[in-house]
Amino acid sequence: MINLKINGQDVQAPQGSTVLKAAEQAGINIPTLCDHKELTPYGGCRLCIVEVQGFRVPIASCTLPVSEGMVINTNSEVLQKSRKTILSMLFSERNHFCPFCQVSGGDCELQNAAYHEEMTYWPMQPGWNDFVVDTTHPYFILDNNRCILCRRCVRACAEITGNFTLSVAERGAASSIVADANVPLGESSCIKCGACVQVCPTGALIDRTSAYQGLLADVTEIKSVCVGCSVGCGITLQIRDNRIVKIEGDWDAPVNRGALCEHGRYDPMYEMRARITTPLMRKNGALEPVSWEEALSAVADKLKPLSGDPQNGVAAIASTRLPLETLNTFKELFGDGMKSGLVTSTEEGMTTQAVSALADKVGTFEGHLDTLKNADVVFCIGANIAKSHMVAGFMVKRARPFGIRIISIDPAEENEMDEIANISLKNKPGSDLALIEGLKAIIVDEGLGRTPLTIANPQQLIAEAVEKTGLDVESLSEAARGLAHGVSPVILYGKGLTAQRNPQLVEALLELATLVGAVDEERVGLLSLKGEANSQAAAQLQMESQFTLNGHKAVFAAIGDDYVSKKLVERVSVAPYLVVQAAYESELTAKADVVLPVTIWSEQEGHYINLDGRVQKAIRAIEAPAGVRDNQAVLAELAQKLNIPLSGDWQRASQARHSSVVLN
């Protein structure tokens, strides 16, 4: 620890800390604008300057490392005057007329900084360049006229998202924030994650949906979990009048540390599907509104006789976007209660079955997303993390300036990882096992392995890999060496691999990971990406089988607010009797005999298990519309009508089987 004095107060701070952080921890407030706790210090705005004994001029505290015996003054009269002058400069620089600004929701940090310094006006005559407002982006607007050039957005784009789209053009007073080589945002390489908007201290980058929505003081903030995919990012929901005004990444969330992708931040704000608010029942060929009592009784009457028949009774399928509690109730109702032989999820175990099968055999073998932090090589196979699990993709992409090497192997034509990968291989579909065995053989053959492994005839395996994958031996060797040379490699695998439902593939990958030291006693650098928010929960409840109707006489589909693929609709809708529990109208609800309108993600509460086993609770943020019932409640009521007892013990149910990841 380093000892220093701030404003006469003795302060201790760890080595490498900045004066700003040390002051903050000691409860001393230093105003800042360009600094952000999740971004590297920049030292641009100069609002945080402090007087340091022995220095000729004041120094920006955000970039000043603490050193032993430092004596700091943060609030002398001269500094106060400096701050006011600097703020005056910023106000006079561009279009900042706070009293008239309707864009700010009271969260404009420039405005707040001025209030903090008790400023009511600024003395300088303004003069500014007229910048064109960039409105080409679907989700947000870039208005350089309100920009204070703090570069938070530029840093967020690079350091949080790893996309490197935003930068500064020109210099001096003519500086402006631009995308790529000064192209309109909407035509740029932007991946629409909105991190820049979240960090913007003024109204230079604003969401289309949240502008002009009133003061931040009037909204309720609720911290919850995004259910967009299995990464399980923490989110902060701003609620006003039972309506989501804005979704932001939760800076305190351990999974994402504030990062969020397009799907988490904007998809829910642009929900266009028609909501169902009353139960519907097919009468004379058409769906007609009925009461909940009528609908549920009809369903109970129809399902009761099918109970106890695993093959020809009711088949049940539930969305992996539903909370763990709901999935558990679903399993208890249809599996344990009605003895159905087919209780599965809408993912049908595509992303988990092969992984779970190996976990049943060897126990937990997968690691944690955090291993990516220190990874120097990332080996992606059958996975397009830049698209399917964007925030996990950010973790890889943003490490590029620090020298991370990316090896991407995927037969799929389109994979966003190809653009950023150092080595990108397109093997023939179905040749993954031969490829993995080939890589292992090369590593053993060249003596690059870190753990002993004997392969009888490596040359034969290499030849087989070349033949089956359609890749030449040089490319395979390059990938093998690239992986083996990593000091702390991480192997990620996705749907491209797991959808083959072959536990042998996963086992081969585990062997490869052990061979190159991705998995050892200290760290586990092997992880499958899973699918939707609760893929892992469905896996723990053994809802992983493929859906085939066979002799089942009825299907109960709990879709919640999920989308349903065309292929699934085709297979499910041929059922003689179809009950759909859904929030939005879809092709499936159109073909249902009974439709039960239910809550969406933000209207319900429950737990989710993310891809690395973190059990997180999503919080109810808004009230459901009238006529709509909670997913869980509908199932419970149905169970009651069918006289099926429910234990509701989801904790025990989720731990009944070995998990590939550590659950916590």
Next chain:
Amino acid sequence: MQTKRAMILVSSDPESIRLGANDLIKSLNESLAAYGLQDEVDVSAIADIGRADIVPLVIVYPEATVYGPVKAADARYLVEEHLYKGRVATDLLAPPKQLSGHIGWLRSRKGYNPSEQRIVLERAGRIDPDSVEDYITNNGYEALGKALTEMTPLQVIETIEKSGLQGRGGAGFPAGRKWRFVRNAEGDKKYVICNADESEPGTFKDRIVLEGDPHLVIEAMALAAYAIGSDEGFIYIRGEYGVAYQRLEKAIQQAEEFGFLGQNIFGTDFNFKLHIHAGAGAYICGEETALIESLEGKRGEPRTRPPYPTTNGLWNKPTLVNNVETLSNIPAILRNGPEWYKSIGTPSSPGTKVYTIMGNVNFSGVIEVPMGITLREVINIYAKGMKPGSSFKMAQTGGSSGSIIPAALQDTPMDFESVRKAGVSLGSGALLICDQSVCIVDLVKVLLQFFRFESCGKCTPCRVGTQRAYEIIDRITQGQGSFEELEQLPELAAEMERASNCGLGQTASAPVRDMLKHFRTEVEAHIRLGVCPTGVCPMVAEEETAPA
């Protein structure tokens, strides 16, 4: 080797080339051939000798007769008169009112004026910059050989420390101390960078060295690398210095061939690889941390300090950044010893300083004089006095980040300590001498126009301060000034100086400060009377022009 009876040197700096130096060399060779003298007389290119007023100039040895300006068409006449008939071609002689036809310093190396003393510019203009042999014959690489074979790195640093050499980039930081910082910094790899991004307006002293004596920089960098324990160096050269770039490139190649660069230099285990990198036209990249960022391939923006480049420089490794002029002193110090160096200049600021003189004076060009010469001496002796009808009003030093020295301060000795005491600065060594026809407000406006255009935009005080200050002064020149705004200027200037991130912002306000300190009445006349006393400023609102 065949001995030549005479040697013709032709200046070949960019200005000479523009005015036909290449054609002149061709014509001289043709004329020599026509008189059958091609085996007796050699024609060589040299760099600028600091006489931009008479280029292309021709010097004929052994008499050391200076002709200029000489056109290609004059070549035949010159050869016929001087080399064939053996008499001076009088009508081509360099104008005597500026420089005598026979300038003694070229032969005696003692300077044409008693007090000019050349260390940095010792060889520039006297040797063929493209010839490493020329450099070696003139004590070149002697210091490097001596240091590598007879001295330890610490002894080299001690020698520089004892010499009292201060950085010539503008700040005047003791060079030896900086070397020691880098030497003591922990790191498996260290770098040496030569800051040759000379972009201060009116400054071209480094160019003379780079164009006229490129091996000097290479030798000095190798010495620095040996002293601090580095094996790789970069010369970051201003993008516009095309000729200098080519000469350096060639010099590096020659040095590698001769074993002054590369592996096992002088048979020791010292290795040094030198790269050259051209800037892209940003003034800010002359600031050492912005230069490093630029070298790393990033946007040229200064870093925040501390940490300093001495510990966290290029690619986060300990890095020594020295200006061309600073480095150019090193070999001579090692050859002649620190005591010799300390005997030149003043006790607090030893050595010489290269100045580029321009403005309303009779002589414009480069001089190298001992530290401590006064401005009055520079004007009256070296600049041959003010132009007829001109009287001295003020001088602007050090390009833009220097200060404005009023006539009242012209007897201040120009060394680091004295000017600091007088509240002015030497800056980079440019001396813009202004007479009574120059309006102070207009001068400051021009300087601020430069700064607001060259500010990188990273920190608020510099980015906005230069812009606001420019606008206020611009309004004054248009007759729109107000005392209320004039009162804001000192506040703006103070904040820029206190709160800016780098030297640009910290010194950009100096012209404003100096203007208000020394010429306030003249500024107030613009506002109070609505007239510009010198008649320079328009004093009416101009049509609004598109922003820069």
